[in-house]
Amino acid sequence: MSAEKFKHIPHPNPTPEAERRKLLAEGNFGKVFSDHMFLMDYDPEKGWHDGRLEARRPFALDPASLVLHYGQEIFEGMKAFKGPDGTVTVFRPEANGQRLAASARRLAMPEMPVETFVSAIDALVQKDSAWVPEAEGHSLYLRPFMIAHDAFLGVKPAERYLFAVIASPVGNYFAKPTxxxxxxxxxxxxxxxxxxxxxxxxxxxxxxxxxxxxxxxxxxxxxxxxxxxxxxxxxxxxxxxxxxxxxxxxxxxxxxxxxxxxxxxxxxxxxxxxxxxxxxxxxxxxxxxxxxxxxxxxxxxxxxxxxxxxxxxxxxxxxxxxxxxxxxxxxxxxxxxxxxxxxxxxxxxxxxxxxxxxxxxxxxxxxxxxxx
CATH class of the missing domain: 3.20.10.10 (D-amino Acid Aminotransferase, subunit A, domain 2)
Structure with missing residues (x-):
């Protein structure tokens, strides 16, 4: 599945350029987020479906969602970089997709095809490419994750899941030389x-x-x-x-x-x-x-x-x-x-x-x- 095939829902109020540039310069790790997020649903009948880009916003979860009680959740961490010629690249996304699939197997969750995973990353980075910092030591940190959201208090693997990707422009993780x-x-x-x-x-x-x-x-x-x-x-x-x-x-x-x-x-x-x-x-x-x-x-x-x-x-x-x-x-x-x-x-x-x-x-x- 290519990034172009996902639904794009326009952001009603994207961050103004001047404010975005100011936020990018700060480089605080994990405190600032880009305008959009990627979402995709899973259920046994449809499999992975309804991939979409939309404005980043809070989730609405049922209080009985399995992820809140039994921790059926996995995630990844990866980065997008801007090269000397302005090219935007992501480092080894296929490896992250393979590791997410391995984590899913261990947590009794559905595996997402690596191709779909990479296309989701492509879609978000394409949409929010203006959030990829240019400064040395800075990058756009990407956080793909998957959660179970069946509303059920019994202990069992969920049937419905949500996959999401959010992005955060970051600087160095540690400020000290050692x-x-x-x-x-x-x-x-x-x-x-x-x-x-x-x-x-x-x-x-x-x-x-x-x-x-x-x-x-x-x-x-x-x-x-x-x-x-x-x-x-x-x-x-x-x-x-x-x-x-x-x-x-x-x-x-x-x-x-x-x-x-x-x-x-x-x-x-x-x-x-x-x-x-x-x-x-x-x-x-x-x-x-x-x-x-x-x-x-x-x-x-x-x-x-x-x-x-x-x-x-x-x-x-x-x-x-x-x-x-x-x-x-x-x-x-x-x-x-x-x-x-x-x-x-x-x-x-x-x-x-x-x-x-x-x-x-x-x-x-x-x-x-x-x-x-």
Whole structure:
């Protein structure tokens, strides 16, 4: 289904150009939204139908909607960029569509064909292309999501669903050159057989208390450990994590069903290998990591994800521990703790150059949007 085949409902009062330019310049993450949204319905008889673009507005939901009670909801995060020649592109939308389908299978929701998903993204970005920022570090963040909206209080998969896409012009996710990260040992994010690999709201809601714990320790983000043994690194509150050894090799925890299959993670593994870096997926023991950082064997760390892109980590922090853990190291500092490392910045530059159209797109990741 092409973007042109969707219904377009005119906006009665679009944002004036002067106000839009002012909002774009502010670059606040996730606080400003474009004029329109894309909606599409699903039911067992018609399948996915009635795709439409209309003015962004609040939803009307029945108080008994299943999404409000049992959390049958999934989402994605992606970005549209404006290149040096003014071309608007979206980074790897097919990969997002495939991941949404995988999340839908795990949450007993209907899969949306990847072609339909990409066409929905095209339709919204075409309509709101004036909301794609030009400034370096800025982009149009796209949030596709799917919710169950049957009005029923029994516990069962819904039959009717709503798919939507909204857009928000954003700047950098973190304002600091490096971030401090709290290692939580009180809370875990996911367990084998659970929903860790799905991009669903419940995974993030369950991590908010750990994020609050991180804030209480004067940290910017939280790092989760595995739920089985409690000492293997998994991922952060909303992004994957990578570590750089002194020999220049890069290590990230393997995908085992409890870690989100990050598209940025996958892109960095590919770009790093293109550059000749030794990119490895292997278990990372948190205690060995703290010791390796102290010995100078692990010299850099960074978070990676759609929202954060590549965000250097200055230090990891944790409690002193009790019993047989007493006296352990409570900080792992990377470099001087305040300056991003060279391998991190090399990978960040490679990613942003591809996303923004500054280099050849060897892997076909940039999806061009036809705008007027």
């Amino acid at each position: 971030v401090d990260v709290w290692v939580t040992e009180r809370y875990t994010r996911a367990a084998p057989g659970g929903t860790g690999e799905a991009k669903c709201g419940g995974n993030y809601a369950g991590g908010l208390v750990a994020q609050r714990e991180a804030y209480s320790q004067k940290c910017d983000q939280v790092l989760f450990l595995d739920s089985t043994q409690g000492h293997f690194v998994e991922e952060m509150g909303g992004m994957n994590v990578m570590f750089v050894r002194k020999d220049g090799s890069v290590v990230t925890p393997p995908l085992d069903g409890t870690i989100l299959r990050g598209i940025t993670r996958n892109s960095l593994l590919t770009l790093g290998r293109d550059m000749g870096l030794n990119m490895r997926e292997e278990p990372v023991d948190i205690n060995e990591l703290f010791e390796a950082a102290a010995a100078g064997d692990v010299v850099e760390a960074f978070a990676c994800g759609t929202a954060a892109a590549v965000s250097p980590i200055g230090r990891l922090k944790r409690t002193p521990g009790e019993g047989d853990k007493a006296g352990r190291r409570t900080e792992a500092v990377f470099g001087d703790g305040a300056t991003p490392g060279p391998v991190t910045m090399k990978l960040k530059k490679a990613l942003l150059d591809v996303q923004r159209g500054r280099v050849e797109d060897k892997h076909g990741w940039r999806h061009s949007i036809m705008v007027q």
